[in-house]
Amino acid sequence: MAGAVNLLVQRHPINSALSLVVVMASLAGEYLLLGAEFVAAVQVIVYAGAIMVLFVFTVMLLNAGEEARSGGSRVAILLGIPGVVMGAVLVAWTLLHHSNTQAVSIGALPGDPRDIARLLFHDFLLPFEVTSILILIAIMGAVVLASRPEDIARHHHSQSTEKEAPEFVASGKER
């Protein structure tokens, strides 16, 4: 919690990023307490390790300085704070009164690598495989949307100097 609050309050991006590491690490600790060693390890490796390194690199590459402090809009404050409070109360109330929860002893639920592997490569094999298409699409999207506009302009120019498509000539319009 302290890390999360610090993340929002800090004005320098690097400080915020480092507080995020604290948040991730404490989450990992929490998973560990819940008996999910594998998830805790993954949390540390992927989030605190890989993703945070990316964050820090981006911050350094952009050479971002301190953020300017912006006064939040009144509407956001007026609607946001009661909204957050109401949401929190609603969730807490539902959890306390209406979920038929009972205590589960640590280790009773799948958490070790073998269970996870079984879930991932047996029960959930198809979603796992389908995720590869999702990633493929994301890469294609990044390639398309991030390609430099000059490329397209040049490409476009070299094409329009070539023989025009018949319907294009018929339109009699030059772009």
Place this chain on the structure above:
Amino acid sequence: MSLLAHSLPALFAQAQAFTPPSGSEYMRILPELVLSVFGMIVMFVDPLLDENRSQKSLGTIALIGALAALASTFFTAQYPGSAFWNMVRVDGFSVFFHFLVIAIAAVVILSSYEYMAVQRIRAGEYYGLILFGTVGMCLMSSAVELVLIFIALEISSISTYVLAGFRRHEASSSESSLKYFLLGSFATAFFLYGVALMFGATGSTNIDAISHALHSGNVPVLAYVAVALMFVGLGFKVASAPFHVWTPDVYEGAPAPIVGLMSTGPKAAAFAVLLRVMFEINAPGRFWLIWVSAALSMTLGNLGALVQDNVKRLLAYSSIAHAGYLLIGFAVLRDFGTSTLGVSAAMFYTAAYAATNVGAFAVVSHFANAGEKYVTLEDYAGLGRRSPMLAATLAFFLMSLIGIPITGGFFAKFYVLSAALKADLVGLTIIGVLNSAVGAYYYLRIIVMMYMREPRGEVPVTSAPPATALAIAVCVLATLYLGVFPGRVLDLATQSASQLLRSATTIGATLPSSTGPAQ
């Protein structure tokens, strides 16, 4: 994908007893496999071809892929049952939507031929994304596991986000893509949160197990929240009010053939998911959610369309209104498993609307010309005299959107509204009828513009090239078929709807015997 699936069992064979999926299970995801293989072929062939000549051949490969997938749905239909440890289920319902979604993709690819030549956008990624997006949509219609539904939803959404931004040199296209992406991500987050809460409430993400859990005892409050959140996520995807605000901006900026795809394909798939989620698990508290959303969508969509001058924006508002009509069919099933009327009406409506709208956008994208310059209502003035065929087909599609007899739109509206009347939803029916009357005004405005105004000289009119003409012809025939012989498609829809409801009721009554693959 299939390669990996083959090698994995070998890896895990020594670790534990692992029965690899049988051949018939692969048959059940055959259309998806075919589509992904052809998507990859498109990507592999793209760099091998000369960049200036590649557009047509890549389009042809994609088209062949879509047609092959269309044919393979017939094979898949021979193997009903579930596959991959209860992840997907092939039944009449999923086959219906597979067929619909793949047909939409094929027609959109066909109508993109001309657009690609005029607009000059990267063909390989374009066709690849259409094919992969279709994989997502197909999986959405057959998945019976919320996790898989979520991934499929992401596949279909992300590919449409990217496709919306394909006109790189236009600011409006990037705006469209970014808006769609940001709002869409929020919507999927809502959906995912709903899935998580549903897991919390019932202890499973499998639709059968959820259905069983919700039937067996008192329904936890958490389940109501979960259903509401999932409805928010799916409501965004089908552009129903009050989650419709993105629609006009996104449709305006996106490439016209893609709008034809966006307004039908992912929508049809999201409606399929909505049907499965709402009815198979007998979602608690769904009735008023749907009622309010249907009434709002119809009213806001039609009122918004009245003041539009841009044809793409106008059709965007009209698509919001049509989502509303469609939701009437959903509201009909107030009680669990009572009648198939609402579901089959909604399915028929999806098909009729898809045939009409893809066609309308094919005409619009042909007419919009290079750079999509001609998309305002004024530009359509006098089109009836200058290009009689094109104007006639557009008028036909618009009449179908109004719901005039001999078009598919008529029977679609008729079935939905009569189903609503039979279910005593008089209020919703009245709102629907009033809204159709309002809707007729702005569709007729385009028709009046085309036939009763003097043409403006500077707008070029060209005859449609063969591919576009073929795409439009397919849409006209489909709309006409649904309008003149609605019986067969309706029978099919009724059959699959009763299958859907029967499986829902039997699952509600008995525990699913095993989670192993049904052979």
